[in-house]
Amino acid sequence: MVRFLKMQPLSFAGISGDILLPVRWVKEMEKAFNFLGCNEQQKLTCVGYRLQYEAEAWWETTKPILQAAHPVLTWEIFKQAFFGNYFPTSVRKKKEIELAELTQGPKYVLQYQQKFEELFSFAPPHLSDDEAKVQKFEDGLRPQITSIMATGSTQGYSETMQTAKKIEDK
Structure with missing residues (x-):
């Protein structure tokens, strides 16, 4: 607990104006748990300590x-119970739709990538593997970039993203 508290993780007090706060709070908790190598019991003890009001x-x-x-x-x-209470299905569905409709448009690849990664955490289960993630990312790129990328070999998400940035830079 001492090591956990030294990391100064966020507290969560309940519903706020920021609809994504529950998601960010869970991600921060998971980051701390992974860093500390917490077991299930420790995770729940730590979480109980960071909940307020x-x-x-x-x-x-x-x-x-x-x-x-x-x-x-x-x-x-x-997490299932927490999200059921603090992160309504309607908000999750809205984010899934945003992801489905996301395109690069006039943005730089880096800007598109950042929005894509923010929304991808809300991706439906059928997009959970790397191949599906690559396909979804490529589908949203500008046609000029996609057509050049189509001549290359299949790559993982990280390589695909880097390739798109290189093509844009030329």
């Missing part, structure tokens, strides 16, 4: 219900 009250009432249904409570079970 309304969110803490939600967890205090939700935790016994989840424990009754799942004798071994995990971070994934917590």
Whole structure:
């Protein structure tokens, strides 16, 4: 816990004007957990400590219900309940639609990449592998870049992105 608190992770107090705050909070928690090598029990202890006010009250009432249904409570079970309460399906669907409609347009490849990666965390499960991610990224690039890339060999997402940037720079 001492090492976790030294990292100064965000607290989460409940619903705010920032609809993406729950997603960012979970990502920050996961980053800390990965860095510290936390086990499931440690993750839930740390999370309980970083919830405040309304969110803490939600967890205090939700935790016994989840424990009754799942004798071994995990971070994934917590996340499912957390997102069910703080990240409505309607918002997730809106982000999925934004991703589906995202194109490079007049933006630089770097700007398109940043928006793509922000929205890709909301991608539906069928886009979860690298090949599907590459295809979705390429589909949104300007036709001039896509046509040049079509002559190359199939690459992973990172290589595809770098190739698109190089083509744009020429």
